[in-house]
Amino acid sequence: MSLLPAQIQKTIEEFSKLPGIGPKSAERLTFHLLRSSKASPEALGAALQKLKNELLYCKTCQMVTTMEECEVCRDGSRDRHMVLVVENPLDVVAFEKTSYKGLYHVLHGVLSPIDGMGPEQLKLKELIERAKTGDIQEVILAMNPDIEGEATANYLRGKLSDLVPKITRLAHGLPMGADIEFADQGTLREALAGRRSL
Amino acid sequence: MSLLPAQIQKTIEEFSKLPGIGPKSAERLTFHLLRSSKASPEALGAALQKLKNELLYCKTCQMVTTMEECEVCRDGSRDRHMVLVVENPLDVVAFEKTSYKGLYHVLHGVLSPIDGMGPEQLKLKELIERAKTGDIQEVILAMNPDIEGEATANYLRGKLSDLVPKITRLAHGLPMGADIEFADQGTLREALAGRRSL
Numbered sequence: 337m338s339l340l341p342a343q344i345q346k347t348i349e350e351f352s353k354l355p356g357i358g359p360k361s362a363e364r365l366t367f368h369l370l371r372s373s374k375a376s377p378e379a380l381g382a383a384l385q386k387l388k389n390e391l392l393y394c395k396t397c398q399m400v401t402t403m404e405e406c407e408v409c410r411d412g413s414r415d416r417h418m419v420l421v422v423e424n425p426l427d428v429v430a431f432e433k434t435s436y437k438g439l440y441h442v443l444h445g446v447l448s449p450i451d452g453m454g455p456e457q458l459k460l461k462e463l464i465e466r467a468k469t470g471d472i473q474e475v476i477l478a479m480n481p482d483i484e485g486e487a488t489a490n491y492l493r494g495k496l497s498d499l500v501p502k503i504t505r506l507a508h509g510l511p512m513g514a515d516i517e518f519a520d521q522g523t524l525r526e527a528l529a530g531r532r533s534l
Numbered sequence: 535m536s537l538l539p540a541q542i543q544k545t546i547e548e549f550s551k552l553p554g555i556g557p558k559s560a561e562r563l564t565f566h567l568l569r570s571s572k573a574s575p576e577a578l579g580a581a582l583q584k585l586k587n588e589l590l591y592c593k594t595c596q597m598v599t600t601m602e603e604c605e606v607c608r609d610g611s612r613d614r615h616m617v618l619v620v621e622n623p624l625d626v627v628a629f630e631k632t633s634y635k636g637l638y639h640v641l642h643g644v645l646s647p648i649d650g651m652g653p654e655q656l657k658l659k660e661l662i663e664r665a666k667t668g669d670i671q672e673v674i675l676a677m678n679p680d681i682e683g684e685a686t687a688n689y690l691r692g693k694l695s696d697l698v699p700k701i702t703r704l705a706h707g708l709p710m711g712a713d714i715e716f717a718d719q720g721t722l723r724e725a726l727a728g729r730r731s732l
Contacts, residue, residue, distance in 0.1 A: 339627050341589060341600045347581040353573035354563050363624055365552050369585065370598075371642070375551035377585040383545040384579030387567065391539060400568075402539045426561055429537050444569070 344370075347377070396466070398442040398459040400425045408432075414439055417473035421463060421492065423480060431478070438476075441466065446484040447491055455491070463492070467499035474502040481508055542568075545575070594664070596640040596657040598623045606630075612637055615671035619661065619690065621678060629676070636674075639664065644682040645689055653689070661690070665697035672700040679706055 340348075344366055351362035369377040393399070394406035397419075401407070408414060408428070418438030422428055428440050443458045455461075466472060475496055479485030493503055509527035510519055519527070538546075542564055549560035567575040591597070592604035595617075599605070606612060606626070616636030620626060626638050641656045653659075664670060673694055677683030691701055706724035708717055717725070 339597075339605060339630055340623065341598055343581065343584045343587060343589065343600075344598065347578075347585050350573070350578040350581045353570075353578075355566055356559070356562075361554070364554075366585070367622060367624065368553055369582065370589075372551075375548070377582040380545075380548040380551075381579045381582030381585070383541065383548045384567070384575040384582065386541045387545050387564070387575040387579070389541060391541065391568075399537075400539055400542065402541075407537060424565060425538065426565065432537055 393442075393444075393459070397440045398444065398462055399428055399440060400442075408440060413437070416471060418476070419463075419466065419472050419474070420476045420478050422478050423485070423488075427478065438474075443479075443488070446479055446488040448484045458488075460492070460495070464495055464499070467496050470499075472500050474504060475500045477503065477505045481506075591640075591642075591657070595638045596642065596660055597626055597638060598640075606638060611635070614669060616674070617661075617664065617670050617672070618674045618676050620676050621683070621686075625676065636672075641677075641686070644677055644686040646682045656686075658690070658693070662693055662697070665694050668697075670698050672702060673698045675701065675703045679704075 347366045347369075348359065348362045351357050351365050352359050357365070369375055369380070390402050392401055392404065394401045394409055395404055396409040397406060399406040399408065403410075415438040419441050420431060420436060420438055421441045421443060422431070423443055423446055425442055425444075428442060431440070441459070441463045443460065443463070445453050445458050447453055447455065447458070467475070475492075477489040477492055479489050489505055496503055507530055508523070509530055510516065510523060516524070545564045545567075546557065546560045549555050549563050550557050555563070567573055567578070588600050590599055590602065592599045592607055593602055594607040595604060597604040597606065601608075613636040617639050618629060618634060618636055619639045619641060620629070621641055621644055623640055623642075626640060629638070639657070639661045641658065641661070643651050643656050645651055645653065645656070665673070673690075675687040675690055677687050687703055694701055705728055706721070707728050708714065708721060708725050712721075714722070
């Protein structure tokens, strides 16, 4: 690889550190940037260098923001008694496309001892502090339905049960548009257990 | 999406311009860079901003380099009568892992009218100039075996036939380790046509 100029090697190396990008993809991306008229290495480079500039966590919900408090928390029309707890900021973006009108709390991860993610690495303390104010009537736990997500939800239920009157989790079942034939066992079990009368 | 700070949106947007990276992957990469201890947006950003710095094309073979002439062309031990013509710089890196000891010529693309790649967009003129010096005994055409590669090879054969004594192309056939059962029709046809006596 010493044939390639140092800056090309360095870019390939840095791209390779990203998830899902192996050495071959990293090479392809690098040479694409050198040739492309649409994508430019300077524009992506400048964006990346500014990525962490003035980036803050909302003092209330821990969402990424450039202000002390995020847009949702500053919005007076939201239901301040309801808090939807999510793993990461993109989950907030996803729920904002629904008609949800309460507040959020972003944990920035899930409990995963194998990845070194314990309660201290997450924004759990901040959620418990919010619950202690007594303003929250309902906490909706919206972790991903996987092992780490379930473990985090269980942990939170234990910590919050004395502080919040109502703790709920998202419904599990068949996604809209799904084909029952291809649904997995766990999903069908949840869909049966959570059946509703018509 | 206006929920996300501008620098995050900008980074997602720039990542989305890369081949094989859709909006969802771009989001994932961006948030990975915000959290990861291994990959850093500053390091990738700095590498990208320097990517085109002092990057030159070798005056002889058009390989990317930071000097006037690349390492291979400056190496006195190489066979200067043999030129392997490739589509892009990574092909040179690949052939350098073999025992090939001649020189190269990098076209930086292939003829592809649909993508706006005509003879003027490629380093073809430079190859023809090299051939005109009379120093080249053999040109090996090593384009990828696809429609654009074959068209480029045909075009070059026409342009070079009066200037170079010998024009060859890479052998096509079964790759090492392949399973005949799963080989495609075109590969099997080439493998049969190019059979060698034992």
